[in-house]
Amino acid sequence: MSEIPGPKPLPLLGNLASVLSTSAQTNVDFAREYHERYGPIFAMTLGGQRMIFASGHALVAEMCADPRWSKSVHATLAEVRAFAGDGLFTAHTGEPNWAAAHRLLMPAFGPMAMRDWFPGMLDIAEQMFTRWARFGPDAVIDVGDDMTRLTLDTIALTAFGLRLNSFYSETMHPFVGAMTRSLVEAGARSERLPAVQSLMLGANRRYRADIDTMRGITERIVADRIAQPAEDRPDDLLERMLGTDGLPAGNIQYQLATFLIAGHETTSGLLTFVTHELLAHPALLARARQTVDRVLGDRTPAFEDLADLGYLGQILRETLRLHPTAPAFALTPDQNLTLGGYEVSADEDVLVMLPTLHRDPAVWADPDTFDPDRFAPERMAEIPEYAWMPFGHGARACIGRPFALQEATLVLAMMLQRFDLERCDPDYELVIQETLTIKPKDLRVRAVARTSRPVQVAPAxxxxxxxxxxxxxxxxxxxxxxxxxxxxxxxxxxxxxxxxxxxxxxxxx
Known part of the structure; x- marks a missing residue:
């Protein structure tokens, strides 16, 4: 059986020289470059370990349709376990706390629970847009920064009853800086030799301090809740975790860190990417605004309105196709198998790069073109299974998908309803900022309040x-x-x- 394509490894160094010599600025760019060179599957050797990348749709479908393949906590996620432990995202599927937490928390993200999340989402969105209006049309808005404040405050309020009040402070909440640095460091650690890591005293010290910061914040959240009288406690995610049939104390800390990270970082990236794409496509922006004006006019959105904002959902899904904010996941077989005719050993990781999968020309016509009509209701059946997977796969798919899409739809609708946006730099070119997730770097806009909108009657x-x-x-x-x-x-x-x-x-x- 032939070997998986890829650069030839050198003795001891493996493919380290290839990695160091690449012009790619991010892992996403690197994977795209190598997929273009070697095809839908390639392999590299780093630190004596073979890494397989398989991102063509036919190969991904072969894995995802076979129950012998399951999610793997790959090297970077293994490093993230230092501060997320056996939380939902970084747990091994066989760990008992994953099953317990999944069973306990999944109903909180079911379709009937979405109405309960809406008031908190609206509360924080109102804070951000009030700030934009008060700062006026000449203020420079860092979109990524404000969307991070928005989504962090939203998950903290709705899931844990905690007001971070990020829009009332010049500096970001300490959790964000500690989280961002830790995610970057976790990714770097997964690529370093152990001997090198032990010599990086400053980086190691900073990493431990950042993990301590995040741990201290989650411990205070739990302590403050326990100190509340039972009758004053909100019925939220934290209360479920602390209940009689809840989770072990240590795992609760990991779940809080997981939700604070995953519950805001990917959605803030989505909202920043969608702002970029709409500004780059004025005709689609005008169509989106017409949808919002028809449904909302000048009134505050209600939960019932979300069902009528279907075109915004198409825009968000197309944005996630081109820019999946959690850009990769790994699968591993439970026995020696073949993939596309190549041998893969049991427990060997295969990394799926979603930006490559989502642009596979065998599935997507004009794959680099931003076209929300790909996700029009009448065309959804044309999209093959496993061709669009921004929320992961199977039992390990993101349980927060309904939450994220609802929040993003609401925020996008209110932004289009209330403001005309323009880039501060008319020649802005998209640059990707990568931690464990991706988002646009340095996207800055000015927001001019709209003065005339159609008037709609409030819904029953x-x-x-x-x-x-x-x-x-x-x-x-x-x-x-x-x-x-x-x-x-x-x-x-x-x-x-x-x-x-x-x-x-x-x-x-």
């Missing part, structure tokens, strides 16, 4: 649109159907259905 409180009912039933031996069912339910709710999602026992089980 109880969804007057006569939503069609939809019942989604799921049941399986392995538990992976629950994630798929809730994804279908969340997307259907966004399309205007009145959804019920329910577990059912399969016949003969």
């Amino acid at each position: 409180a109880d969804s007057p649109r006569g939503r069609d009912p939809l019942l989604v039933l799921y049941g399986s031996n392995g538990g992976s159907s629950a994630s798929l069912a809730r994804t279908i339910a969340a997307d259907s709710a966004g399309q205007g259905f009145d959804v019920t999602c329910r577990h059912t026992r399969l016949a003969g089980r």
Whole structure:
């Protein structure tokens, strides 16, 4: 059987020279460059370990459709475990706390729970847009910075009942700096030789200090909640974790860190990317604004409005196609298998680079073109399974997908409703800033308040649109159907259905 394509490794050094000599500025660029050179699958050797990249749709579908493949905590994620431990994102699938947390927290992100998240999302969005309006049309807005403040404050308020008040401070919350540095350092550590790492005394000291900062913040969140009288405690994620049937104390700390990181970092990147794409495509921006004006006019959005903002959902999905903010995941087989005719050993990691998968010309026509109509309802059936995976795969897919898309839809709608945006630099070219996630670097705009908008009558409180009912039933031996069912339910709710999602026992089980 032939070897997987890729650069020939040198004795001892492996492919280190190839990595050091590349002109790519990010791991995403590096992977794209090597996929263009070697095809949909290639392999490299670093630190004596073979790394396989398989990002063509046919290969990804081969893995994802086979239950013998599952999520792997690859080298970078293994480093992130230093501060996220066995939280949902960095846990090994077989770890008991992953199953316990997934079972406990998944219902909080079901379609019926989305209404409960809405007031907190609206609260923080109002803070940001009020700030924009008060600063006036000449103020320079760092989009990535403000979207980070927005999404961090939103997850802290809605999930943990905590007001960080980031829009009332000139500096970012300490968690953000500690998190960003730690993610960068975790990625770097996964590529360093152990002997080199031990010599980096300053970096090691900074890393430990940042982890201590994040740990101290999550410990204070828990301590403050425990100190509250029971009758004053909100019914949120933290309360679920602390309940009688909740999680071990150590795991709660890891879950808080996980949600504070994953619950804001990827969504802030999405909102920054979508701002860039709409400014780069004025005709699509005008169409999006027409949708918002038709649905909202000049009134404050209500939860029921989200179902009528379908074109904004198309824009967000197309943005995630071109710019998946969590750009990679790894799969591993539980036995020796072949992939595309090449041998892969049991427990060997195969990295899927989503920017490459999402631009596979075998699936996507004009793959580099920003076209939200790819995700129009009548064209969704054209998209093959496993061709669009910004939220991961199977049972290990992101449980916060409905939360992220709802928050992004609301914020995008309010931004288009209230402001005309213009780039501070008309010649701005997209540069990717990469930690474990990606976002545009140095995107700065000015926001001019819109003075005239169509007036709409406020909607009735109880969804007057006569939503069609939809019942989604799921049941399986392995538990992976629950994630798929809730994804279908969340997307259907966004399309205007009145959804019920329910577990059912399969016949003969």
